Amino acid sequence: MAKRMQSMDGNTAAAHVAYAFTDVAAIFPITPSSPMAEFIDAWAANGRKNLFGQTVKVVEMQSEGGASGAVHGSLAAGALTTTFTASQGLLLMIPNMYKIAGELLPGVFHVSARAVAGHALSIFGDHTDVMATRQTGFALLASGGVQEVMDLAAIAHLSAIKSRIPFLHFFDGFRTSHEIQKIEVLDYEDLGKLLDIEAVKTFRRNALNPEHPVIRGTAQNPDIYFQAKESANRFYEVVPDVVAEYMKEISKLTGREYKPFNYYGAPDAEHVIIAMGSVTDTAEETVDYLLSKGEKVGLIKVHLYRPFSAKYFFDVLPKTVKRIAVLDRSKEPGALGEPLYEDVKALFYGKENAPLIVGGRYGLGSKDTTPSQIKAVFDNLKVENPKDHFTIGIVDDVTGTSLEVKEVIHTTPEGTIRCKFWGFGSDGTVGANKNAIKIIGDNTDYYAQGYFAYDSKKSGGVTISHLRFGKKPIKSTYLIDEADFVACHKQSYVHQYDLLKGLKKGGTFLLNTNWEGKELEKNLPANMKRYIAENDIHFYTINATKIAKEIGLGGRINMIMQAAFFKLINVMDIDQAVDLLKKAVIKTYGKKGEDIVKMNHEAIDKGISSLVKIDVPDSWKNAVDEKVEEKEKPEFIKKILEPMNKQEGDDLPVSAFVGREDGSFPLGTAAYEKRGVAVEVPEWIADKCIQCNQCSFVCPHSAIRPFLLNEEEMAKAPEGYSTKKAIGGKKFEGLQFRIQVSVLDCTGCGNCIDVCPSDALVMKPIETQMDEAKNWEFSETISEKKDLLPLTTVKGSQFSKPLFEFSGACAGCGETPYIKVATQLYGDRMIIANATGCSSIWGASAPSIPYTTNAEGKGPAWANSLFEDNAEYGFGMAIAVKHIRERIAELMNELLSFDLPEDIKAPFQEWL
Numbered sequence: 062m063a064k065r066m067q068s069m070d071g072n073t074a075a076a077h078v079a080y081a082f083t084d085v086a087a088i089f090p091i092t093p094s095s096p097m098a099e100f101i102d103a104w105a106a107n108g109r110k111n112l113f114g115q116t117v118k119v120v121e122m123q124s125e126g127g128a129s130g131a132v133h134g135s136l137a138a139g140a141l142t143t144t145f146t147a148s149q150g151l152l153l154m155i156p157n158m159y160k161i162a163g164e165l166l167p168g169v170f171h172v173s174a175r176a177v178a179g180h181a182l183s184i185f186g187d188h189t190d191v192m193a194t195r196q197t198g199f200a201l202l203a204s205g206g207v208q209e210v211m212d213l214a215a216i217a218h219l220s221a222i223k224s225r226i227p228f229l230h231f232f233d234g235f236r237t238s239h240e241i242q243k244i245e246v247l248d249y250e251d252l253g254k255l256l257d258i259e260a261v262k263t264f265r266r267n268a269l270n271p272e273h274p275v276i277r278g279t280a281q282n283p284d285i286y287f288q289a290k291e292s293a294n295r296f297y298e299v300v301p302d303v304v305a306e307y308m309k310e311i312s313k314l315t316g317r318e319y320k321p322f323n324y325y326g327a328p329d330a331e332h333v334i335i336a337m338g339s340v341t342d343t344a345e346e347t348v349d350y351l352l353s354k355g356e357k358v359g360l361i362k363v364h365l366y367r368p369f370s371a372k373y374f375f376d377v378l379p380k381t382v383k384r385i386a387v388l389d390r391s392k393e394p395g396a397l398g399e400p401l402y403e404d405v406k407a408l409f410y411g412k413e414n415a416p417l418i419v420g421g422r423y424g425l426g427s428k429d430t431t432p433s434q435i436k437a438v439f440d441n442l443k444v445e446n447p448k449d450h451f452t453i454g455i456v457d458d459v460t461g462t463s464l465e466v467k468e469v470i471h472t473t474p475e476g477t478i479r480c481k482f483w484g485f486g487s488d489g490t491v492g493a494n495k496n497a498i499k500i501i502g503d504n505t506d507y508y509a510q511g512y513f514a515y516d517s518k519k520s521g522g523v524t525i526s527h528l529r530f531g532k533k534p535i536k537s538t539y540l541i542d543e544a545d546f547v548a549c550h551k552q553s554y555v556h557q558y559d560l561l562k563g564l565k566k567g568g569t570f571l572l573n574t575n576w577e578g579k580e581l582e583k584n585l586p587a588n589m590k591r592y593i594a595e596n597d598i599h600f601y602t603i604n605a606t607k608i609a610k611e612i613g614l615g616g617r618i619n620m621i622m623q624a625a626f627f628k629l630i631n632v633m634d635i636d637q638a639v640d641l642l643k644k645a646v647i648k649t650y651g652k653k654g655e656d657i658v659k660m661n662h663e664a665i666d667k668g669i670s671s672l673v674k675i676d677v678p679d680s681w682k683n684a685v686d687e688k689v690e691e692k693e694k695p696e697f698i699k700k701i702l703e704p705m706n707k708q709e710g711d712d713l714p715v716s717a718f719v720g721r722e723d724g725s726f727p728l729g730t731a732a733y734e735k736r737g738v739a740v741e742v743p744e745w746i747a748d749k750c751i752q753c754n755q756c757s758f759v760c761p762h763s764a765i766r767p768f769l770l771n772e773e774e775m776a777k778a779p780e781g782y783s784t785k786k787a788i789g790g791k792k793f794e795g796l797q798f799r800i801q802v803s804v805l806d807c808t809g810c811g812n813c814i815d816v817c818p819s820d821a822l823v824m825k826p827i828e829t830q831m832d833e834a835k836n837w838e839f840s841e842t843i844s845e846k847k848d849l850l851p852l853t854t855v856k857g858s859q860f861s862k863p864l865f866e867f868s869g870a871c872a873g874c875g876e877t878p879y880i881k882v883a884t885q886l887y888g889d890r891m892i893i894a895n896a897t898g899c900s901s902i903w904g905a906s907a908p909s910i911p912y913t914t915n916a917e918g919k920g921p922a923w924a925n926s927l928f929e930d931n932a933e934y935g936f937g938m939a940i941a942v943k944h945i946r947e948r949i950a951e952l953m954n955e956l957l958s959f960d961l962p963e964d965i966k967a968p969f970q971e972w973l
């Protein structure tokens with residue numbers, strides 16, 4: 062049968078195979094695994110059939126604990142059952158995992174491995190979650206890339222059925238779960254042929270059934286529990302052979318060779334890395350590079366991690382190996398080493414001439430691991446006393462664990478086209494790039510890879526798409542460090558980020574901008590001009606924002622930029638590209654009506670015809686940087702927030718977090734961001750305003766506020782700072798009222814305009830309102846006058862400074878106005894227990910903290926525990942505070958019984 066190649070991500074690949082072998086899926090969503098369950102659910106809704114000719118029964122439970130309970134019950138009753146999870150979700154499944162394994166039930170868990178929240182939440186990838194399940198009795202199978210996910214997902218299901226041991230199949234969260242690759246799709250007919258149908262029948266016969274009942278899950282005493290546990294050993298002993306056999310079958314079917322441990326590199330290698338997961342692809346690329354330099358190096362890719370088979374390990378390890386570096390993507394504080402390292406060490410214990418073995422950590426929370434870092438690991442093996450317990454990818458200047466990258470290497474195979482896109486969250490850039498990969502991957506002989514990096518804003522943040530195309534399968538599982546093409550979809554980014562870092566000499570830069578001619582010359586930063594001129598960059602501009610507006614697409618510039626990309630990148634005939642883009646538009650927007658389709662088709666045509674090639678003058682080589690006046694800022698802002706916001710957080714050393722080891726961050730940092738993300742912002746029309754303060758009440762970002770100025774303050778107001786006589790009774794006499802917009806914090810959501818009862822606000826392009834930034838700075842110096850009206854009224858509450866401002870929540874968020882008003886009422890006395898979810902992301906995404914303090918330095922003390930335990934977490938806080946207060950009251954009462962001066966007694970009595 063001809064190979065079916067298709068572009069998809071790791072989650073889709075796992076779901077495709079899982080569906081075939083699944084009768085029942087019990088699910089609960091958790092990032093980054095959720096798409097797997099969503100696909101299964103959608104396919105079941107469409108009536109897709111599994112290998113047994115039935116549609117999968119999908120049940121969504123109330124938590125991961127519930128999902129694993131349902132998996133256990135469903136398996137016990139004879140249905141092949143699957144689930145999908147990650148991180149804390151997997152940890153919630155652990156109690157049932159012991160049960161499932163203990164009862165030899167062949168369930169399969171597909172896990173997009175993710176960090177487990179500790180000092181901070183991380184939704185990104187590492188193996189900490191999977192490592193916490195080592196003892197459960199599940200077999201653990203690791204995939205390194207999207208194709209492997211497809212292939213090894215099948216091995217997991219087939220082996221579970223045959224061996225009766227449940228399998229946990231894992232791959233790296235985001236790096237693999239969300240990376241799009243052009244891969245071969247396994248056919249259900251082929252998979253069906255590999256299924257051990259007799260084992261399936263045995264499994265079903267063994268199910269709980271009143272026709273032939275058994276009792277399972279007894280309570281056992283010290284007399285037999287231990288022996289009964291050991292009686293299952295023989296089932297584990299055969300797992301490596303079962304897996305190896307199925308790997309051979311899949312290898313025959315696909316031509317891709319799989320073993321419990323795969324070796325890659327020189328047959329006479331002296332230095333070898335051992336690792337599992339997506340880093341193994343990067344390591345393969347690095348091994349190729351080093352082999353080409355004549356080095357004797359290699360790599361062992363661990364697929365079957367549990368049961369850990371010495372036999373299969375030694376089958377592939379070259380006899381010549383003298384030194385080994387083991388890489389773990391997890392951290393086990395206090396252990397002698399990380400799990401894989403300890404396993405490898407144990408393999409060699411007592412062996413003669415055992416190689417020297419060192420271990421290190423990499424990639425926690427999706428930290429990128431590059432070929433240069435892998436080379437540093439090999440370099441470490443070359444020195445007389447290699448560093449043990451090292452780290453790569455960070456600079457640890459506190460405990461000195463990190464390996465220095467002495468040489469930056471580029472290992473991407475010749476002919477690979479690498480493209481980077483700087484987009485603005487929700488502008489459609491990521492969607493457009495996913496589309497581009499599918500068009501190129503599915504319609505040319507190019508392999509394609511897409512990976513998408515986001516910042517921590519709920520929307521309106523920066524997105525960076527990394528796309529690679531090449532004639533060979535792409536193994537570069539790291540961010541693009543050397544690009545052929547860079548596109549910037551938002552003009553203001555030229556001042557915020559180092560967009561051209563890594564753009565190669567002679568590369569192409571496409572900028573969406575409304576600057577033309579002299580204005581472009583004036584506005585481009587000098588360092589960018591120098592880079593373009595010195596590196597012979599082909600520089601193009603397009604005014605996609607204007608085109609999108611004219612066509613009627615609003616802010617959706619994605620189709621225009623995508624068409625421009627196809628025109629410039631030249632991976633396929635442009636007429637064919639246009640045709641495919643237009644077909645994709647019909648597929649995506651067809652149901653939304655002809656007008657939408659027409660608009661997008663026009664966008665494609667204009668994206669191609671409106672490109673402007675800039676003739677770069679030689680004078681740009683000598684462009685001089687403008688002097689920027691440095692404002693007074695706290696150390697945290699200068700040393701942590703600003704580098705992170707410039708996308709340079711990866712360069713922060715460990716010492717930057719000394720004093721913050723417990724994860725504590727300061728309040729009020731969001732106020733320093735001044736993102737300026739709105740295209741249009743409200744302008745206040747004083748004459749029409751009735752001073753109701755409703756605009757301020759509904760603003761999700763606290764970016765529009767009423768201010769009351771006394772005479773003294775009025776005297777200091779900057780020019781053009783319009784106010785009107787304050788109304789509201791006697792207390793307001795002598796005061797002037799003003800509504801002030803913080804244009805650089807506004808997201809342009811329009812909520813304030815919608816609610817204003819007297820048309821006193823109108824949307825204006827942000828460029829016309831930039832003077833308001835200065836006015837905002839002045840308004841912030843005005844004293845708070847919150848005692849003039851009751852705080853419990855809409856108008857009165859808004860004269861109180863919100864202790865929650867400028868969050869990265871989505872524009873128009875419906876949650877944040879509530880928390881904002883709560884802080885206006887009693888933020889100086891709040892402790893917040895915040896469940897994990899949307900509100901923990903807009904509430905505390907480092908480094909941007911919207912919770913802030915009043916003039917006395919008081920404000921909400923905020924903390925987040927987990928997702929499912931927040932009521933209990935908050936309850937714990939409440940009982941602790943109550944208990945401590947009771948003790949204070951006891952002490953005060955005791956003191957009051959003494960003869961104390963009145964001025965000491967009075968505050969005690971008041972407090973009591």
Ligand code: SF4
Binds near residue numbers: 742743807811873
């Ligand atoms: S447009 Fe939205 S974010 Fe901007 S001030 Fe109005 S309500 Fe606030």
Ligand code: SF4
Binds near residue numbers: 749750
């Ligand atoms: S909602 Fe309109 S009328 Fe009311 S304070 Fe705001 S701008 Fe003035």
